[in-house]
Amino acid sequence: MSDQVELLLQVNGAARRVEAWPLERLLDVLRHGLGLKGTKEGCGEGECGSCVVIMDGKLVVSCLVPALEADGSSITTIEGLGGEAGLDSMQQAFVDEGAAQCGFCTPGMIMAANALCQGGRTMDHASIREGLAGNLCRCTGYMKILAAVRKAGGARP
Amino acid sequence: MGESAPRKDAPAKVTGRAQFVDDLTLPEMLYGVTVRSTVARGRIQRIRFDPAFEWDECVIVRAEDIPGRNVVPLIADDQPCLAGQVVNHAEEPVLLIAHEDRHMAESARRRVKVEYERLPGVYSIDAALRADAGAPFKSYTVAKGNVEEGFRRAKWVVEGEYETGAQEQLYIEPQGVLAVASPREGVTVWGSMQCPYYVQRALAAVFGLPEEMIRVVQCETGGGFGGKEEYPSMIAAHAALLAWKSRRPVKIIYDRAEDIAATTKRHPSRTRHRTGVAPDGTLTAMEIDFTLDGGAYCTLSPVVLSRGTIHAGGPYRCDNVRISSRAVATNHPPHGAFRGFGAPQSIFAMERHMDRIAKTIGMDPAELRRRNFLRQGDTTATGQVIRERVELPALLERALAESRWEEKRRTFAVTNGNGNVRRGMGIAAFMHGAGFTGSGERHLRSQVAVEATAEGKARVLASSCEMGQGSKTVLCQIAAEALGTKLEDVEIAQPDTAEVPDSGPTVASRTSMVVGKLVESAARDLRRTLDQSGLLEGRTFSEACRELVKRRGGFKSWSRYQPPPGQWWDDDRYSGDAYGTYSWAVQVAEVAVDLVTYETSVTAFVSAQEVGRVLNPALAEGQVEGGVAQGIGLALYEKVVYDKGRVVNSQMTNYIMPAPGDLPPIRSIFLETPYEFGPGGAKGLGELPIDGPAPAILNAVEDATGAAVARIPMTPEDLLDALERTHE
Numbered sequence: 046m047s048d049q050v051e052l053l054l055q056v057n058g059a060a061r062r063v064e065a066w067p068l069e070r071l072l073d074v075l076r077h078g079l080g081l082k083g084t085k086e087g088c089g090e091g092e093c094g095s096c097v098v099i100m101d102g103k104l105v106v107s108c109l110v111p112a113l114e115a116d117g118s119s120i121t122t123i124e125g126l127g128g129e130a131g132l133d134s135m136q137q138a139f140v141d142e143g144a145a146q147c148g149f150c151t152p153g154m155i156m157a158a159n160a161l162c163q164g165g166r167t168m169d170h171a172s173i174r175e176g177l178a179g180n181l182c183r184c185t186g187y188m189k190i191l192a193a194v195r196k197a198g199g200a201r202p
Numbered sequence: 203m204g205e206s207a208p209r210k211d212a213p214a215k216v217t218g219r220a221q222f223v224d225d226l227t228l229p230e231m232l233y234g235v236t237v238r239s240t241v242a243r244g245r246i247q248r249i250r251f252d253p254a255f256e257w258d259e260c261v262i263v264r265a266e267d268i269p270g271r272n273v274v275p276l277i278a279d280d281q282p283c284l285a286g287q288v289v290n291h292a293e294e295p296v297l298l299i300a301h302e303d304r305h306m307a308e309s310a311r312r313r314v315k316v317e318y319e320r321l322p323g324v325y326s327i328d329a330a331l332r333a334d335a336g337a338p339f340k341s342y343t344v345a346k347g348n349v350e351e352g353f354r355r356a357k358w359v360v361e362g363e364y365e366t367g368a369q370e371q372l373y374i375e376p377q378g379v380l381a382v383a384s385p386r387e388g389v390t391v392w393g394s395m396q397c398p399y400y401v402q403r404a405l406a407a408v409f410g411l412p413e414e415m416i417r418v419v420q421c422e423t424g425g426g427f428g429g430k431e432e433y434p435s436m437i438a439a440h441a442a443l444l445a446w447k448s449r450r451p452v453k454i455i456y457d458r459a460e461d462i463a464a465t466t467k468r469h470p471s472r473t474r475h476r477t478g479v480a481p482d483g484t485l486t487a488m489e490i491d492f493t494l495d496g497g498a499y500c501t502l503s504p505v506v507l508s509r510g511t512i513h514a515g516g517p518y519r520c521d522n523v524r525i526s527s528r529a530v531a532t533n534h535p536p537h538g539a540f541r542g543f544g545a546p547q548s549i550f551a552m553e554r555h556m557d558r559i560a561k562t563i564g565m566d567p568a569e570l571r572r573r574n575f576l577r578q579g580d581t582t583a584t585g586q587v588i589r590e591r592v593e594l595p596a597l598l599e600r601a602l603a604e605s606r607w608e609e610k611r612r613t614f615a616v617t618n619g620n621g622n623v624r625r626g627m628g629i630a631a632f633m634h635g636a637g638f639t640g641s642g643e644r645h646l647r648s649q650v651a652v653e654a655t656a657e658g659k660a661r662v663l664a665s666s667c668e669m670g671q672g673s674k675t676v677l678c679q680i681a682a683e684a685l686g687t688k689l690e691d692v693e694i695a696q697p698d699t700a701e702v703p704d705s706g707p708t709v710a711s712r713t714s715m716v717v718g719k720l721v722e723s724a725a726r727d728l729r730r731t732l733d734q735s736g737l738l739e740g741r742t743f744s745e746a747c748r749e750l751v752k753r754r755g756g757f758k759s760w761s762r763y764q765p766p767p768g769q770w771w772d773d774d775r776y777s778g779d780a781y782g783t784y785s786w787a788v789q790v791a792e793v794a795v796d797l798v799t800y801e802t803s804v805t806a807f808v809s810a811q812e813v814g815r816v817l818n819p820a821l822a823e824g825q826v827e828g829g830v831a832q833g834i835g836l837a838l839y840e841k842v843v844y845d846k847g848r849v850v851n852s853q854m855t856n857y858i859m860p861a862p863g864d865l866p867p868i869r870s871i872f873l874e875t876p877y878e879f880g881p882g883g884a885k886g887l888g889e890l891p892i893d894g895p896a897p898a899i900l901n902a903v904e905d906a907t908g909a910a911v912a913r914i915p916m917t918p919e920d921l922l923d924a925l926e927r928t929h930e
Contacts, residue, residue, distance in 0.1 A: 066305075082225035083218020085424075087374045088458040092854035095374055123218035136216040140208060143820040146828065147670025148215030149375040149424025155216060174862040181854070183374050183425050184670045186827030187862045189820075 052116045056081070057125030071110035072096045075122060083123035083152045087181070094180030095153040098122045104160040106179070123152035126159070135159050138197035139190075146184035154180050154190060162198035170195070203683045203882045206820035210674045210694070211422075223378040223394050223421040228451035231380075232261065232300035234444045235311040236454070238464060239289035239296055242325070242533040242847030244318030246287060249297065252313035260310050261448040263298040268443065270410030274436050275403060278339070281499035281536065283408055283439045289318070291498035291535045292848040293464035295436070300444040300452050323533035323847050327472050327493050330530035339496045340504035341528035342511045344583050344776050352487025352522030356478030360559045364475070364551035365913040366896075368495075368842040369468035369835070371540050372859050373669075375424020377433060377465060378455035381441035388415030389442045395434035396426045397707035398665050398697045404435035405442060420697040426669040427832070428539030431709050432501055433465045462852035466538025467842060469494040469506055469529070473514065473551030478522075483565050483573045485520040488583075492527040492548050497536035503529035506537075508639050510544025512780045513893075515583045516552040517594055517633040518574040523583040533847045539709060541832065542892045545634055553630040553897030554912060557904065567901065568607065571631045572598060585777045588784075593812040593873050594631060597788040600871050601629070601810040605790035611905070618906065622797045625805070626906025630894035631788045635781030636886025637712040640771040643763055643782070648706040650717060652681055652724040653758040655693075656751045658744035660685055660728060662694040662721055663758070664705035666713045671888055672821035673713045679817060680718045680881045684725035687743040703760070711785070711886025714817060718881035720761045727759035766879040783877050785885045787811035789830070789894035792866075793902040800918035800925075802903055803864070804834050809891055810871040815883030819872070826870040826891045833895025835860050841915045 049064045056079060063078040075081045075098065084107060087095035091106040098107050099121040127133045132140065135155050145151040154177070161168070161176040168176070173194045174187070182190060214220040251257055265272050265284040272286065273279045285296045296316055301307035324330050330338075353359060379393035389405050398418040405416045418438070423430060437454055444452040456464070471494050478487035492514050496503035511527040560567040575594040581587050602608070607627055614625040637643050651663040662681050668674040678692040685692065695702050705717045732738050735753075737746040750757050771778035792806040809826050816822045839858045843851045851857045870891075876883025896914050904910050909924040 082221075085222070085375070086224070087376070088854040090458070090853060090855060093374060127217065132213070132216060139216045140212040143206070143209065143212075143824055145209070145212055145215040146672070146824055147373070147375065147425040148211065148220050148422065149222065149373075151215050152218040170867070174865075177862045181374060181859060181861060183372055183427070183832070183859065184828045185824055186829075186831030186868055187865055188827045188868055189824060191862070 050113065052112060054115060055119035057121055065112040067111070067113045069112040070108050071112060071115045072107040074112050074115065075107060081122050081124050085149055085152060087149065093150070094157060095150050097153045097156045099156060099160060104157060123156060135197040138193040142189045142193040142196060144185065144189040144193035150180060150182045154182060158194045162194065166198060168195065168198055203679050203817050204815065206818055207675060207679055207689055209672055210678060211668060220422045222375055222424055223380055223392055224455045226380050226392060226421065228380065228382070231451040231453055232302050232444065232448055233304045233307045234298060234300045234441055234452045234454040235307045236295050236440060237297040237299065237311055237314045237316065239285065239292055239294040239316065241289065241318045241320055242292045243321045243323040244289055245321065246285065246289065246296070247317040247319055250315040255310060255313045259301060259306065261300040261444055263443045263447055267447060268408060269446065271407045273407060274439065275407045276432055276501055277504055278500040281501065283436065291533050293535055295440065298440050298444050300448055325532060325534065325844065325847050327495050327530060330495070330532050336531060338528040338530045339500045340507055342508065342776055344511060344523065344525040346583055346585060347522035349487045349489055349522045349524045353478040355480060355486045357481045358479040358563055360477045360479060360562050362475045362555045362558050363912060364473045364554055366471045366547045366550055367915055368470050368537065369540060369840050370462050370842060370857055371427040371429030373425030373427060373429055376456045376458055376461045377430065377437055378453065379434060379437045379441040380451060380453040381438065381445040382451045383442045383446040384449060390417040391438045391442055392419045392421050393434050393438055394423045394430055395420050396430045396667050396669060396709060398699050399704045400432065400707060401435050401438045402699050404439055408439045418699045420667045423667055423669040427541045428543065428709065429465060430669070431539040431707060433538065458854060459852040462857060463849045464535060466501065466536055468540035469496065469503065469537040469544065469547065471510070471547035473548055475551060475555040477555065477559060479559055479563055483563060483570050485518055485574050487522040488515055488520050490514045490525040492525065494529040494544065495532050495534060495537060496529040497532055497534040499536045501536045501538050503537065505639065506539065506544040510548040512584060512635065512639065513545040514548035514552060516549065517576050517631055517786065519576050519580045525583060534844065541829065542889045543710065545889065546836065546893050546896065549632045549893045550896045550914060553632065553894065554900055557901045567629055568598060568602060571629065582780070584780045586779045590783065591875060592786060593875060594786055594788065596873055597786060597810040597812060598631065601788040601790045601808050604869055604871060605792060605806065605808040607790060610792065624795045624797060624906040626793055626902040628791050628898045628901025628905055629788065630898040630901065632893045633784040633786045634711065634886070634890040634893055635784050637716045637782055638710055639780055641773060643716060644765055646706045646763065648717060648720060648763045649703040649760060650705045650720040650724055651703055651758045651760045652721065652728050653756070654728060654747040654750045656748060658748040660692045660725065660747060662692065663702040664717055664721065665697045665699070665702050666705050666717045667697050667708040669708065671825060672818065673708070676714050676817050676821060677718060677721050680721050681725040683882065684722045685729045685743065691743050711888045711890065714884050715880045715886045716763065718884060719879065720763060722881040724759045724761040727761065731757065731759065782879060783885050785811060785813045785887060785890045787890055787894060789898045791895065791898035791902045793899060793906055795903060795906050800921045802838055802916070802921065804866045804899055807866050808869045808871070810873070811890060812873045812875055813887045813890065814877035814880050814885035815874050816872050817882060817884050822872065822887060823870050825887050827868045829891030830868045830895050831860050831865055833892045834865060834899065837896035837899040837914050838916060839864070841917060
């Protein structure tokens with residue numbers, strides 16, 4: 046087996062060094078290497094979207110990104126939202142609309158919803174459904190998630 | 203109550219701070235994996251360990267390492283924790299391995315080769331029913347009136363056969379357990395589960411330890427839907443056996459493929475109906491034959507069968523009924539609990555059959571149902587007198603109005619002549635019994651407590667598990683109302699058998715109604731104590747609680763289940779009050795069928811239900827919307843494909859559940875008739891909404907295309923076949 050490599054990442058605004066196997070998944074680097082457990086693994090094959098994070102401004106399924114490919118990148122995870130001030134507007138909308146049930150898909154859903162709403166676009170339900178096509182939720186039937194995304198999306202500058 | 207109080211668990215869930223089992227680690231922890239059978243039935247000949255692998259870095263557990271009984275105890279103690287000489291289904295656990303490196307544990311698993319002498323297996327209901335296949339796990343007969351006499355009075359006798367496939371629960375969080383274990387300290391497990399006390403009982407048997415030496419803690423649970431009712435006992439036993447042998451903490455987390463292939467699914471079913479119908483459309487006789495594929499071990503099949511049997515006749519009045527049912531053994535991995543628990547299977551058959559009757563006699567399907575609905579004072583198939591007002595006629599009218607039934611059917615009759623899309627409307631009407639069946643709640647004797655805390659809160663103690671349905675919030679709302687205080691003054695303990703009493707399993711739409719009633723009564727006791735001791739005079743509720751704890755060194759009020767007065771049930775004759783009460787619903791589906799691709803999409807959905815008083819409208823809507831979504835999956839998308847007893851599509855890429863774009867707007871309507879014996883008048887809700895979508899959708903497809911499909915899931919290929927048959 047090859048040796049571990051040292052990666053340098055910007056994670057939620059802070060520079061982090063972490064050891065990883067070259068073909069280890071970004072998901073494992075985040076959860077095991079950095080202890081950021083908010084990013085979830087639901088399927089391990091890029092289908093459910095529970096593990097999505099923002100990498101260099103783009104939404105990625107972290108279970109399909111090899112660690113080496115993430116070296117030098119800037120990453121935002123669910124832990125990077127809101128901060129001391131409280132919840133960001135999407136997180137607050139998920140609370141207000143009852144869009145989180147079991148909560149396992151929720152971090153990924155919120156990351157994807159935030160990426161979708163960048164630039165403050167107001168969207169109808171059809172375009173939100175299309176925009177969240179990569180994120181599966183088994184609890185809600187998506188109705189309350191759509192309501193939350195619409196509310197937060199509309200509230201953005 | 204009656205307000206959409208925000209969820210207690212929402213802030214932790216939207217920030218990613220909620221702790222699921224895979225988020226936990228302990229020092230020195232090992233990772234456990236399971237070596238599973240690759241054949242559905244066979245005798246184990248030998249087990250080969252790849253000599254090139256460093257096996258001394260691993261801990262290995264086999265059946266002979268089990269300190270207590272090699273069984274996952276449930277109804278019949280027939281399921282081993284690890285296979286001994288024989289395997290009876292594919293993916294049956296044979297051997298356990300733990301390693302401190304996750305990747306090496308997986309690598310080790312692949313380097314074990316188990317050789318089998320293959321034995322012939324049984325892979326269908328038909329094969330299982332052949333005389334030589336052995337006895338079913340369970341069978342029931344429900345009889346009322348005189349069926350032969352009923353058929354003599356009939357103008358029409360309508361027959362039909364209906365089938366449903368297996369369905370995977372597909373909670374987004376895969377199953378997992380973390381365990382520590384030693385002979386001196388006993389066993390402690392943390393896991394994703396619905397029934398901590400089931401796990402405790404299983405571990406006590408497997409380790410031969412008294413129950414007080416077994417501690418079970420529920421972690422945040424990422425969806426259950428029944429899939430985490432019985433199977434966590436198996437995983438907990440495995441993790442704990444590895445921990446027992448290694449003397450180190452062991453965590454087992456299933457990956458998705460293992461979870462889909464190995465854990466329980468909804469029972470496949472076949473139902474045959476023969477129904478006598480009078481000239482005015484009323485039902486004169488119902489003869490129903492209902493069979494479930496139980497899989498290789500008994501697990502919960504007898505009770506799933508029971509619920510399916512009792513619901514098989516639908517919400518209809520009929521004086522002459524005979525229902526025969528059985529759960530048969532096959533060599534599929536055991537089927538188990540899934541939201542609805544047998545009822546969606548038999549209700550699919552009943553509600554498709556009602557449309558077949560309507561077509562046969564030339565009556566509108568809504569009118570046929572309206573004429574046959576159970577009414578207050580009628581008896582069900584088990585002889586239960588319906589004592590409450592039945593809101594089905596009002597639910598039907600609301601559902602028809604909201605879905606614009608008449609108008610759309612007229613429009614579609616015209617537009618369906620053009621282009622490649624056919625549109626149609628379909629109905630399903632049904633009821634769902636809340637709580638355990640028959641004498642089940644009496645045997646459970648559930649218990650809860652509400653305590654005053656030194657921090658000045660009231661704290662609910664129950665083993666009922668939050669798994670997304672909102673039980674933490676609802677139970678706190680019930681307690682707050684009974685205590686006459688604010689929701690902020692009430693908290694609820696995380697289920698931990700060392701701390702909470704056994705309020706029963708988190709199943710059967712029983713948590714709000716049955717456990718909630720116990721919470722209400724225990725909370726009222728605490729309130730009475732505060733009132734009688736005068737502690738509330740000049741103090742806030744919180745100060746009064748603190749003072750109570752200070753004076754008495756802690757205070758808990760307890761309550762235990764008492765059946766509603768007058769409820770009777772005869773286990774031997776299978777008659778009586780099958781459930782304390784029923785929830786009722788009418789659903790309408792609107793579909794579009796593409797005649798080029800044969801894809802069906804549900805374009806609108808209305809669910810009207812009467813569930814007693816609604817305790818939290820937002821949570822209740824969430825239950826309906828989620829249940830309908832799973833029902834749409836059951837109808838159109840979710841197909842488990844077996845090859846000689848092995849699931850071959852065990853990934854989210856080839857087992858398809860509804861994504862955001864696959865679902866229509868779901869409109870839920872609640873009619874509220876308070877139930878005398880529910881907390882604040884509430885009845886059960888969780889399972890009800892998954893009973894109706896599949897028949898409503900297939901009824902709508904028939905309305906759109908004329909194709910009478912009698913099996914779910916209905917894939918585009920199935921529809922193509924059915925349309926070709928229709929046009930022949």
